[in-house]
Amino acid sequence: MSLLNIENLSNAIGDKAILKGLSLSINAGEIHAIMGPNGAGKSTLAYTLGGRPGYDVTGGSVEFDGKDLLELEPHERAAAGLFLGFQYPVEIPGVSNLQFLRESLNNQRKARGQEALSGGEFIRLAKEKAGLLSLDMEMLKRPVNVGFSGGEKKRNEMVQMGILDPKLAILDETDSGLDIDALRVVGHGINSIMRKPDKAVLLITHYQRLLDYVQPDFVHVLAAGRIVKSGGPELALELEREGYAHIVEAEGASA
Amino acid sequence: MSEEVEIRDAEARAAAARVADYEHGWSSEIEQEFAPKGLSEDTVRFISAKKEEPEWMLEWRLKAYRYWLTMETPDWAKLNIPPIDYQDAYYYAAPKQKDKLQSLDEVDPEILRVYEKLGIPIEEQKVLAGVEGARKVAVDAVFDSVSVATTFRKELEDAGVIFRSISEAIREFPELVKKWLGKVVPMHDNYFAALNCAVFSDGTFVYVPEGVRCPMELSTYFRINAENTGQFERTLIVADKGAYVSYLEGCTAPQRDENQLHAAVVELVTLDDAEIKYSTVQNWYPGDAEGKGGIYNFVTKRALCQGKNSKVSWTQVETGSAITWKYPSCVLNGENSVGEFYSVAVTNNYQQADTGTKMIHNGKGSRSTIISKGISAGRSDNTYRGLVRVAPQAEGVRNFTQCDSLLLGDQCGAHTVPYIEVRNPSATIEHEATTSKISDDQLFYAMQRGLDQESAVALIVNGFAKEVLQQLPMEFAVEAQKLLGISLEGSVG
Ligand SMILES: Nc1ncnc2c1ncn2[C@@H]1O[C@H](COP(=O)(O)OP(=O)(O)OP(=O)(O)O)[C@@H](O)[C@H]1O
Ligand SMILES: [Mg+2]
Numbered sequence: 001m002s003l004l005n006i007e008n009l010s011n012a013i014g015d016k017a018i019l020k021g022l023s024l025s026i027n028a029g030e031i032h033a034i035m036g037p038n039g040a041g042k043s044t045l046a047y048t049l050g051g052r053p054g055y056d057v058t059g060g061s062v063e064f065d066g067k068d069l070l071e072l073e074p075h076e077r078a079a080a081g082l083f084l085g086f087q088y089p090v091e092i093p094g095v096s097n098l099q100f101l102r103e104s105l106n107n108q109r110k111a112r113g114q115e116a117l118s119g120g121e122f123i124r125l126a127k128e129k130a131g132l133l134s135l136d137m138e139m140l141k142r143p144v145n146v147g148f149s150g151g152e153k154k155r156n157e158m159v160q161m162g163i164l165d166p167k168l169a170i171l172d173e174t175d176s177g178l179d180i181d182a183l184r185v186v187g188h189g190i191n192s193i194m195r196k197p198d199k200a201v202l203l204i205t206h207y208q209r210l211l212d213y214v215q216p217d218f219v220h221v222l223a224a225g226r227i228v229k230s231g232g233p234e235l236a237l238e239l240e241r242e243g244y245a246h247i248v249e250a251e252g253a254s255a
Numbered sequence: 256m257s258e259e260v261e262i263r264d265a266e267a268r269a270a271a272a273r274v275a276d277y278e279h280g281w282s283s284e285i286e287q288e289f290a291p292k293g294l295s296e297d298t299v300r301f302i303s304a305k306k307e308e309p310e311w312m313l314e315w316r317l318k319a320y321r322y323w324l325t326m327e328t329p330d331w332a333k334l335n336i337p338p339i340d341y342q343d344a345y346y347y348a349a350p351k352q353k354d355k356l357q358s359l360d361e362v363d364p365e366i367l368r369v370y371e372k373l374g375i376p377i378e379e380q381k382v383l384a385g386v387e388g389a390r391k392v393a394v395d396a397v398f399d400s401v402s403v404a405t406t407f408r409k410e411l412e413d414a415g416v417i418f419r420s421i422s423e424a425i426r427e428f429p430e431l432v433k434k435w436l437g438k439v440v441p442m443h444d445n446y447f448a449a450l451n452c453a454v455f456s457d458g459t460f461v462y463v464p465e466g467v468r469c470p471m472e473l474s475t476y477f478r479i480n481a482e483n484t485g486q487f488e489r490t491l492i493v494a495d496k497g498a499y500v501s502y503l504e505g506c507t508a509p510q511r512d513e514n515q516l517h518a519a520v521v522e523l524v525t526l527d528d529a530e531i532k533y534s535t536v537q538n539w540y541p542g543d544a545e546g547k548g549g550i551y552n553f554v555t556k557r558a559l560c561q562g563k564n565s566k567v568s569w570t571q572v573e574t575g576s577a578i579t580w581k582y583p584s585c586v587l588n589g590e591n592s593v594g595e596f597y598s599v600a601v602t603n604n605y606q607q608a609d610t611g612t613k614m615i616h617n618g619k620g621s622r623s624t625i626i627s628k629g630i631s632a633g634r635s636d637n638t639y640r641g642l643v644r645v646a647p648q649a650e651g652v653r654n655f656t657q658c659d660s661l662l663l664g665d666q667c668g669a670h671t672v673p674y675i676e677v678r679n680p681s682a683t684i685e686h687e688a689t690t691s692k693i694s695d696d697q698l699f700y701a702m703q704r705g706l707d708q709e710s711a712v713a714l715i716v717n718g719f720a721k722e723v724l725q726q727l728p729m730e731f732a733v734e735a736q737k738l739l740g741i742s743l744e745g746s747v748g
Contacts (some may be wrong), residue, residue: 052699074702075711083703090700094718103714104704111705143718164704 002063003028003200004049004168009060011048012227014117020225021060026168026200033203033211033236036222037244042204043087045222046172051077051086065167072144078104079111081167083160085174087204090154092144098126100144101163108164112231129162133189150177158189168203169194175210208240221250261495293342299453302346302721307616309429316467319442319452326446334552336576336578339516346454346487391698414470416500417462418719421489424460431462435493439522439559439586447518447553447580452488455520458489463498463529472728473502488519494529496562501532503728517576520553527562527589534727535583535744536735538575545744546605546634549577556583560592560618568595569612571725572735572743577606584613584638587621594623599735601716601742602635602667609684611641611672616652625656628720630739631667638670645682652682660717661745663712693747712747 004026011019016131018041026032036042049062050057051074062069068082092100106116117125130137133155145153154174163170171190178186191214194201203214211233213220219235220227221244229247239247299320303313328336359367411418416426424432442452464470495501504521517539523531533556542549552575558567569583585594596612614623623643631637637660645652660669671688693715701711717736718722724732 047593047699050699050703073707074699075705075707078703086700090694090696091699092697092715094721095714100701100704100714103710104701106705107707107710108705114439160704214465 002026003065004069004202005063006049007061009045009048009062010058011044012056012058013044013054017058018225019048020228022222023060024220024227025201028167028200029197030217031195031201031203031218033204033205033216034222035160035205035236035239037248040222041225042222043172046084046087046170046202046204049077049082049170050074063101075107076111078164078166079108083164083166083169085154085161085169085171087144087172087176089148089157090178090220091146091148093146095144096142097140097144097159098123101126101140101160104160105164125163129159129193130141132162132192134185136160151179151182155176155182155186155189158186158193162193165193168200168202170204172204173206174203175205175207183209184213186210192212192215206236208236211236221247256690268676270387280743292344294344294454302454302456306425308422308425311429311433312425315437315442316510320451322443322455323446323449323453324677326449329446341450343399344516345581346456348637352516362517372737376632379477382674394395408678412471414467415464416467416469417460418473419460421458421460421491424480424491428460428462429492432460432491435522435524436491439557440520440555445555448555451489451518451520451555454491455487458500458519459492460490461492461500461502463492463494463500465493466497468498469500475499479703486517488517488521490519490521491524492522492531492533493524494526494565496526497528498526498532499533501728503534503536505536505538515549515551516708517550517552517554519556521554521556523556523558523567525558525560525562525565525589525592526563529562530566530568531558532568533558533570533583533732535569535571535573536727536731536738537571537573538742540577540690541575541606541742542577542604544604544633546577549606550575551578552580553578554581556581558583558585558594560585560589560594560621562588562592563590563618564592566595567588568593568597568726570597570723571610572601572724572727572738573598573600573608573610574738576608579606579608579610579641581610582612582617584642585623586615586617587623588617589621590618591620591622592618593621596623596625596627596641597726598627598639599630599720599723599739600628600637602632602637603629603743603746604633604635606633606635608636609638609640611639613642614644614654616643616645616649616654619649620651621649622653623655625654625658626722627656627658628723629658629660629669629671630663630716630719630743631660631669632663632743634666636668636670638668638672640672642674642676643684644674644676645679645684647678649679650681652679652684654682654684656684656686658686658688659719660688662690662692663714663743698747709740709744712743713737716740716743719739 002025006022006024009019010021012249057070062096064082065080069077072080109116126140127137130140134157145156148156154177157174174186175183187210204218216233219231219233221229296317299316303316361474440448442449461473492502523533524533539550539552567585571583573579583596587594596615598610600608600610602608611627612625625641626637629637629639639658645655658671662669669690673686675684677684697715698711701714702708706714716739720739724735727735
């Protein structure tokens with residue numbers, strides 16, 4: 001059964017149409033990669049699925065884990081098991097990562113009718129996930145993303161994913177800004193957190209490098225607001241060799 | 256029965272007496288315990304007589320009253336104050352038995368919801384809301400859970416700390432009170448201070464003797480007793496040489512109060528090497544979402560850092576009142592004395608706040624730190640107004656000021672009005688100011704992680720105010736954090 005089913009999704013930011021009839025289906029247990037030229041609408045897709053205000057859906061439907069995703073508020077989507085790894089993680093001065101995540105997790109748990117985690121339980125969980133991503137616990141005591149390097153921010157996103165333990169993770173250019181070693185650590189992190197029969201991942205990326213560690217089952221090309229081509233892992237390699245021009249032309253998509 | 260209970264806690268004793276009175280059916284007599292409506296010399300005499308004050312105190316009050324008659328309402332602050340009819344108010348109404356409610360069911364559900372969110376126990380809720388008979392239960396509770404209170408009192412006395420209502424102190428320690436009362440905030444200081452001098456109802460007196468470190472946070476167990484501090488509160492705290500005390504005023508819970516005008520005066524004195532830490536949580540009724548009702552809170556707070564190396568630290572969390580007007584200040588006379596001011600002021604709906612501090616550097620090497628965090632939402636107005644003055648003789652003065660404003664929405668106002676008067680070139684004065692908005696990015700990020708909008712706003716605002724909140728005593732910091740969130744409910748989206 002599909003965990004996420006997007007049908008004919010269109011949206012607009014203000015009066016600018018970005019997604020133009022995008023369809024995509026993801027089953028539990030699968031890893032999908034989306035690639036595509038700058039400005040194609042990849043981040044817009046992620047934000048729209050997350051329910052970001054201002055990203056108005058103008059057509060189509062999205063079903064997530066049996067629910068009408070578009071009916072839900074952003075925090076309800078999170079509680080339903082949707083996680084966004086941000087292309088540009090946001091800073092929240094004065095709020096420690098631990099406080100932020102504990103409140104977030106307990107809010108989610110409450111929404112799902114689960115008991116809140118105690119302070120001790122939470123710290124153990126945070127330690128384990130930070131360890132998995134080789135992020136110093138001291139970093140988690142600092143304010144959310146404030147003064148973090150680009151790569152640290154991305155690793156922090158993955159620690160958050162580990163703690164929140166979503167069903168579906170949409171990771172927007174999580175590989176950008178990572179050094180070679182960090183890329184490997186993050187790749188392993190994604191695998192160990194998300195490669196489970198009841199979970200799925202949608203990786204948004206420009207390069208093959210992350211896919212070397214997190215092997216996708218499917219690769220899609222998003223151009224001009226639609227999926228213009230889908231294939232197996234070999235499609236990513238082909239794109240890396242040849243770029244987007246010929247596919248975008250062949251599929252008749254134009255921006 | 257109550258007569259037999261040995262209670263050293265002054266406030267508790269007074270409260271217990273009131274309950275006893277009521278039980279013995281003296282309620283009709285109690286109901287006459289009102290000064291006639293309006294303000295006159297007779298009102299002042301009535302109050303002084305009720306409090307069995309010595310002659311000098313009455314004279315002092317009358318002098319203040321006569322002075323007040325010659326003054327005009329200040330209009331310089333960035334506030335829009337509707338005219339107040341001083342003749343249309345009661346200035347003394349001691350035990351307010353008359354308007355007790357019968358049960359919590361009669362309390363405004365809005366207020367109950369806030370109590371719940373703050374996690375206030377039911378019995379305390381009843382007292383705060385003014386429910387019939389609740390006081391007795393609560394007083395008993397104070398004795399059971401807080402036979403602590405009596406223990407506390409014993410501990411304080413053993414340490415030599417005097418902790419009394421100001422009325423009692425005037426009777427029991429007249430010399431000590433006389434020495435400092437009105438010395439920090441003179442009666443002619445301003446309109447509301449003069450009014451307070453004339454008609455102050457009650458308040459607190461603390462004296463910490465030389466070399467004594469007060470063994471506990473004062474008044475951390477006083478949430479209940481705060482009820483009757485009333486309209487014209489008067490506080491005087493004196494820390495003698497080398498003494499230390501931490502005092503907390505106020506209450507996170509919104510309290511029912513029919514008095515529209517609150518004009519408190521707080522005076523602090525520190526001698527050589529002494530320190531006072533004074534924390535306030537102010538959450539008086541702010542009025543409704545349309546700006547109707549609410550308390551006018553015009554407070555004069557000032558500290559005299561008289562001794563060398565003495566220190567006063569003001570921390571305030573101001574979320575309540577329709578109009579707030581207060582500038583907890585430090586007169587830094589002592590050599591190397593230190594003044595600190597940490598403030599969070601939240602305004603929502605139609606609230607107005609004009610708050611800040613004055614650091615008056617007269618002493619050589621005196622230092623001050625000012626951290627002000629203003630949070631405005633709705634159609635409110637929030638002003639920081641601060642003065643840093645360095646006297647010609649004060650060598651080597653340092654000040655650091657940081658004023659940050661956070662805006663929620665685009666119909667509110669934030670203003671920063673710093674006055675800097677430096678008459679000694681050796682001074683180092685730093686001033687930083689920022690204005691920011693809660694960004695859509697931050698809100699969405701937090702909500703994507705699972706926080707509903709109000710929790711997300713509360714979290715971000717608490718982060719913004721953290722430097723100030725962490726100055727509060729632990730147990731109040733937690734409540735204050737919740738309070739910020741509650742005060743801003745409905746302000747976004
Ligand atoms: N707030 C906005 N207002 C107007 N246009 C926007 C806004 N946000 C995005 N867009 C536009 O929408 C289009 C898609 O942007 P999006 O960020 O989704 O691209 P992307 O595929 O993620 O690109 P990249 O690979 O560079 O990250 C772009 O043309 C962008 O300029
Ligand atoms: Mg993008």
